[in-house]
Amino acid sequence: MADAIYRDTWADINLDAIAYNVEQIKQKLPQHSNVMAVVKADAYGHGGVEVARKALEAGASMLAVALLEEALLLRNANIKAPILVFGRVSPKDTPIAAEQDITLTFFQKDWIREVKDLTLTHPLKLHMKWDTGMGRVGIRTADELKEIVDELYGVQRISLTGIYTHFATADEPDLSYFEVQKTRFEQLLHVFNTIWKESVIIHVGNSAASIRFPENMYHYIRFGIAMYGLYPSEIVKREREIDLKPAFSLNSQLIHVKKIASGESVSYGATHVASKDEWIGTIPIGYADGWIRKLQGIDVLIDGKRMPVVGRICMDQTMIKMDGEYPIGTKVTLIGKQENEEIEIDEIAAHLETINYEIPCMITNRVPRLHKEK
Ligand SMILES: Cc1ncc(COP(=O)(O)O)c(C=O)c1O
Secondary structure, X not given: OOOOOOOOEEEEEEHHHHXXXXXXXXXXXXXXXXXXXXXXXHHHHOOHHHHHHHHHHOOOOEEEEOOHHHHHHHHHOOOOOOEEEOOOOOHHXXXXXXXXXXXEEEOOHHHHHHHHOOOOOOOEEEEEEEOOOOOOOOEOOHHHHHHHHHHHOOOOOEEEEEEEEOOOXXXXXXXXXXXXHHHHHHHHHHHHHHHOOOOOEEEEEOHHHHHHOHHHOOOEEEEOHHHHOOOOOHHHHXXXXXXXXXXXXXXXXXXXXXXXXXXXXXXXHHOEEOOOOEEEEEEOOOHHHOOOHHHOOOEEXXXXXXXXXXXXXXXXXXXXXXXXXXXXXXEEEEEEEEOOEEEOHHHHHHHXXXXXXXXXXXXXXXXXXXXXXX
């Protein structure tokens, strides 16, 4: 992205909200549980480096990402905290991780074999992933566990520093499958403790699990969506076990204002036809910014009031039906607050029939993120 910002559309990222949310969960956790800030996917679209720094300042002591590239971006920004990569990194790339002190996830015996054959100039730290029911990646049985641990014994320059699993339904009203996963984890842990004597860190909980069961989170929680001030699901939001502040807002400005007469139309396909005289405002955001066409009809805020998006959303521009004439340059809030009105990310997610996680991620990096703190 260019250094200077010329466009009239931007996302404000409230870093104080990130700190607030980390502090809220820390207050709920017992002393022995720490916070791993999940900053993958550019911190869920909030800006990886800035969020990582703020989360660490607020008391997180480890970071997590999905890709080696994302970890390297943090290291290049001189962030020295421990970083865990959740995704599978190809064995051939492990020397880079070792050199940069980036912890990797593994779950395959053959992966360890391949890494053993490489010359590592630095120690490689590893966390082992157990699939207790998520069905994504991880070892699943006690036999697999024993085989993979056998592979690890006595290997120079590789150290097993952690084990973890991930819950599929910790955010749902029915927690029976969550209990199944918990039991499977405990059974595997029992086997592990009989064959591995060195200490490892254990982590199992995402935002939902850690908000609902803070007492049972072992050494770390993996704090993602709630760190951004969003509740993992409706039920967790309703339970209100934690107070969260959203960090992401999306703003633009009117770049054109006009009155159209009854019978005139707006945008491609002429899908919106004025039934009487209407004031139409144009804002410079469109589907190339992740403000996708399915958002036609949603409200935005102008002058503290809700006004609808009308006509098809274009690649770079969107039109609003306004309740009157407003000057060019008037602020338009697509996500966030104006006076007493608020458009929450959850409202956008509901309109798109998806989850709130997807919304800040889908706003492309063509929209500059402006990081603010007191
Ligand atoms: C392995 C793992 N742990 C933790 C998280 C964070 O989850 P959440 O954002 O629900 O807190 C994720 C995110 O998808 C994940 O993949």
